[in-house]
Amino acid sequence: MPVPIGSALNEWLDGNAAGLDDGRADPASLLPRLAAAGLFGIGVPAAWGGQGGEVAEAVEAIAAISSRSLAAGFVFWSQRTYIEFLLQSPNEGLRSRLLPDLLTGALAGATGLSNAMKFLAGLEALQITAAPQGAGYSLDGRMPWVTNLRPQGFHVAAAIAHADGSGAMVASLPSDAPGLRRTEDLSLLGLRGTNTAAIDLHGVKLSPDDIIHPQAGLWLPQVRPAFLGLQCGMSIGLARRALQEATERGGAAREVLRLPLGELSARLAAEEKALRDGLRALHFQARPAPLFELRIRLADIVAEAVGLELQASGGRAYLQPQGEDFARRWREAAFIPVITPSLVQLKAVLAARPEAVAGCAA
Incomplete structure (x- = not known):
């Protein structure tokens, strides 16, 4: 179902997509603009300040933004996914305290759960440990890659292992916590306007009031469908835009590529439907493998779509300034396979023994 974005935001994204990708645009302006369009409230119950609806509608909104700027879509995904964490948390106090500012864009939400997934x-041990300290904990560790770490203020979700090996929890850490250090932005090839950096933790105090869920092993499978489903919105939006650009090219390419463009568009529509249906029916909570496979197929469609755009554009795509938008989409497409969990990681899980794949849903 198409989600109306608004002409003002669309025009701003079109004018700033290159700057958000190469870092020339001010990233501080992005989150408030997305919030002003009401995007963060899509799929959030009205009782909690949102517009109602379901997660599938938020996926569509992320796709609409990503079709114009994957950097903007990436930030949108981070903010909306963090909001989803709070919606699915039993910690009502934390949700009530943070959600209003998240919905207005006054506070950034960072999904630092890539390590957790x-x-x-x-595939990987948890990189943050907690030792008991008074009524709470003392945290040490590192998150090497986190997006939406807005210098103006953020909360980051983190999975934390108990130092005694008794399990793990998920907590929200504020940017101004003593002992929490945000590094300089990572030197990315693109998507440089996304406030992506690393976080170091040295003796950070964690209060029970900031625990999203005390049992990570039980909670993470519950939120993983939204985490990955919303992430798929980025692939859907980028593939749509590349297919649109290829279809609109004139000349001999229009007829030669008509069949492959039609076939790829049909494949994309089928994957979109499978994602919507699976999210609405909650199929992916008990059976994550189909969602992993869907994410892999969408990444393949993105690669094919930008390839068709290149063929339809011909040499024009390799000229400046004519090919600048295509060059950005080509870089954006190169990012899709490495978003955590990466395609290699997903394929490794799917290639494991059947009981191991089933186990990652427990």
């Missing part, structure tokens, strides 16, 4: 799939 790899941990859940048996």
Whole structure:
């Protein structure tokens, strides 16, 4: 179902997509603009300040933004996914305290659970540990890659292992916590306007009031469909735009590429439907493998779509300034396979023993 974005935001994104990608645009302006369009409230119950609806509608909104700027879509995904974490948390106090500012864009939400998703799939140990300290904990560790770490203020979700090996929890850490250090932005090839950096933790105090869920192993499978489903919105939006650009090219390419463009568009529509249906029916909570496979197929469609755009554009795509938008989409497409969990990581889980794949849903 198409989500109306508004002409003002669309025009701003079109004018700033290159700057958000190469870092020339001020990233501080992005989050408030997305919030002003009401995007963060899509799929959020009205009782909690949102517009109602479901997660599938938020996926569509991320796709609409990503079709104009994947950097903007990436930030949108981070903010909306963090909001989803709070919606699915039993910690009502934390939700009530943070959600209003998240919906207005006054506060950034960072989904620092990439390590946790790899941990859940048996690919990596948790990188943050908690030792008891008074009524709470003392945290040490590192998050090497986190997006939406807005210098104006953020909360970052983190999966944390108990130092005694008794399990793990998920908590929200504020940017102004003593002992929490945000590095300079990472030197990315693109998407440089996304406030992506690393976080170091040295003796950071964690209060029970900031725990999203005390049992990560139980909670992460519950939120993983939204985490990955919303992430798929980026692939859908980028593929749509590349297919649109290829279809609109004139000349001999229009007829030669008509069939492959039609076939790829049909494949994309089928994957979109499978994602919507699976999210609405909650199929992916008990059976994550189909969602992993869907994410892989969408990444393949993105690669094919930008390839068709290149063929339809011909040499024009390799000239400046005519090919600048295509060059940005080509770089954006190169990012899709490495978003955590990466395609290699997903394929490794799917290639494991059937009981291991089933186990990553537990």
